[in-house]
Amino acid sequence: MNPWPFINGAYGVTVLFLVGAGVLTWARYRRAMARLAQAETL
Amino acid sequence: MNENVLNGTRGGKSGGWLHYFANPGRFMRVARPALPWLAAFSIALTAAGIIWGYQFAPADWEQGDAARIMYVHVPAAWAAMSGYAALAVCSLLSIVWRHPLADIAAEEIGPVGAAFTFVCLVSGSLWGRPMWGAYWVWDARLTSVLLLFFLYLGHIALIRAFDNKAHGYRAAAILALVGAINLPIIVFSVQWWNTLHQGNTISFSGGSKIYVTMLYPLLISSLGFYMSFFTLVVARICAAIAERKTRSLLLAAAEQTP
Numbered sequence: 001m002n003p004w005p006f007i008n009g010a011y012g013v014t015v016l017f018l019v020g021a022g023v024l025t026w027a028r029y030r031r032a033m034a035r036l037a038q039a040e041t042l
Numbered sequence: 043m044n045e046n047v048l049n050g051t052r053g054g055k056s057g058g059w060l061h062y063f064a065n066p067g068r069f070m071r072v073a074r075p076a077l078p079w080l081a082a083f084s085i086a087l088t089a090a091g092i093i094w095g096y097q098f099a100p101a102d103w104e105q106g107d108a109a110r111i112m113y114v115h116v117p118a119a120w121a122a123m124s125g126y127a128a129l130a131v132c133s134l135l136s137i138v139w140r141h142p143l144a145d146i147a148a149e150e151i152g153p154v155g156a157a158f159t160f161v162c163l164v165s166g167s168l169w170g171r172p173m174w175g176a177y178w179v180w181d182a183r184l185t186s187v188l189l190l191f192f193l194y195l196g197h198i199a200l201i202r203a204f205d206n207k208a209h210g211y212r213a214a215a216i217l218a219l220v221g222a223i224n225l226p227i228i229v230f231s232v233q234w235w236n237t238l239h240q241g242n243t244i245s246f247s248g249g250s251k252i253y254v255t256m257l258y259p260l261l262i263s264s265l266g267f268y269m270s271f272f273t274l275v276v277a278r279i280c281a282a283i284a285e286r287k288t289r290s291l292l293l294a295a296a297e298q299t300p
Contacts, residue, residue: 001172003106003107003108003172004107006108006111006168006169006171006172007096007107007108007110007111007168009168010111010114010115010164010165010168010169011092011096011111011114013114013161013164013165013168014092014114014118014161014165015092017157017160017161018088018270021154021157021270021274022081022085022270022274025274025277025278025281026277028277028278028281029077029277029278029280029281031281032280032281032282032284032285032288033280033281033284035284035285035288036284036285036287036288036291038288039287039288039291039292039295040291042291042292042295
């Protein structure tokens with residue numbers, strides 16, 4: 001059995017997960033800080 | 043609330059430093075400038091580890107190239123288990139000292155831990171297929187890690203299950219502490235039961251069964267995963283504190299409006 005599809009699959013899942021988690025967390029962080037800055041000016 | 047927090051002093055009673063740094067405002071002041079550095083180190087170490095393992099580390103003498111899944115599977119498993127240990131510690135701090143930061147940290151560790159456990163399960167499944175001929179077997183190690191995944195999901199759900207958030211935090215903290223019994227079961231499952239999953243390859247007391255050309259990328263990848271886990275949790279905690287502060291500022295502004 002050729003193991004490369006499984007290796008690629010494992011790496012693909014991991015890279016997708018890390019990039020996805022990073023982007024979502026970054027977006028939430030930026031939004032939260034922007035809203036806080038806006039609220040502090042009220 | 044602990045008087046050290048109220049007084050803003052670092053010394054005082056035993057554990058004073060812990061109470062001093064458990065203040066959400068102080069946490070934000072320390073964590074926000076550190077976040078870009080944490081993110082840069084996380085990306086660099088994780089990329090170095092998985093590229094080294096994928097491209098440059100030698101193939102295993104028995105499993106061939108399929109063993110390269112190890113460089114993502116093992117770090118994800120270690121990070122998921124350490125994350126649960128951190129969740130249990132935060133739950134203990136929440137129950138004993140009622141630190142608001144411990145509750146926030148526990149809430150933010152849950153989804154990250156569940157995601158890392160998911161990566162561990164999926165990558166392990168993809169490794170199992172070429173090695174065992176099956177994506178899944180009800181083996182003690184696999185089943186206990188699946189239980190870890192459900193514990194994370196249960197923790198996430200329990201926090202959100204109550205109208206009063208304090209009740210949710212308390213119930214989830216008890217679940218996290220009870221669930222911590224699963225951690226030694228995961229670690230020792232390969233010794234206590236006759237499992238299809240291989241035994242421990244790395245031993246910190248000596249006698250590791252892995253050659254250095256494979257050990258180094260594995261350790262670098264693991265460090266990258268730990269850093270990524272930590273960075274994601276710190277960023278989520280900062281965001282959660284900012285969201286709470288925004289809510290209270292908006293409420294205060296609404297109350298002042300005639």
